[in-house]
Amino acid sequence: MARSWxxxxxxxxPTTVLVIGFLLFxxxxxxxxxxxxxxxLLGAAWWFYEWDRP
Numbered sequence: 001m002a003r004s005w006x007x008x009x010x011x012x013x014p015t016t017v018l019v020i021g022f023l024l025f026x027x028x029x030x031x032x033x034x035x036x037x038x039x040x041l042l043g044a045a046w047w048f049y050e051w052d053r054p
Contacts, residue, residue: 023036
């Protein structure tokens with residue numbers, strides 16, 4: 001069974017936001033660290049929201 005692009009993007013997008021947020025969080029500048037922490041929170045919330053959705 002082939003998966004549609006929207007199904008694949010729903011799986012990839014939250015993970016991408018988490019990875020980008022983590023990279024910005026560890027980058028040693030206050031502005032990027034704050035943005036990275038925000039993206040980590042957004043990505044985690046999005047990931048849990050998408051967890052058991054069909």
